[in-house]
């Protein structure tokens with residue numbers, strides 16, 4: 355059995371403001387320890403369920419270099435750095451289950467800690483077949499497309515709601531109540547780790563009952579940007595059309611292609 359644990363940072367217990375997740379600040383140095391500890395709790399839970407399982411932890415926030423390798427549980431492998439295939443969920447292929455730790459709400463979510471979709475400065479919305487998807491939804495649909503159940507998602511209370519909308523049968527762990535985009539009432543980091551460690555084995559046991567939202571066949575993709583200039587570099591991608599001043603559209607042959615085009619548009623938007 356192989357378990358992929360994708361770890362973002364905004365949804366970690368004790369994290370509430372941009373300094374907590376932004377390299378170069380003293381609060382960030384604390385935040386990356388908290389992040390590594392929650393990752394370790396998930397590793398312990400996975401190995402309790404299946405001793406000897408292959409556990410891969412993918413560092414999935416910002417530069418993808420936040421988790422502290424020597425503090426990570428020595429039984430896990432670490433995916434670090436970027437760019438890399440499949441972004442936040444590198445290692446999905448060949449996995450028996452996936453777990454999302456420290457995840458956050460999609461852009462536009464009301465009262466959600468540090469919510470955004472891929473790029474807080476560039477992206478105003480991502481829609482597939484007209485349905486708005488954040489990082490939870492995009493990564494979960496891709497996992498479903500590749501036949502991998504996302505069994506557990508941890509983060510604030512809005513994350514739990516968004517996860518349940520995208521993944522039928524998913525287990526959620528709420529480590530904080532969102533009080534705003536930059537405020538939270540959080541459990542203690544040790545309590546968050548206990549909750550995750552306890553929930554992971556049960557979630558893995560039920561993995562046959564988990565179903566991600568699916569898009570069959572071609573996917574109509576729309577990506578809205580905050581500014582016109584961020585939208586325009588995406589027109590360099592063959593087949594991309596402009597819907598209005600700040601919105602691009604693309605018809606992808608399947609969801610995996612849509613997923614890669616979204617990532618490419620975000621990279622290009624970051625060049626202006």
Ligand SMILES: [Zn+2]
Pocket residue numbers: 362363364414415416
């Ligand atoms: Zn992040």
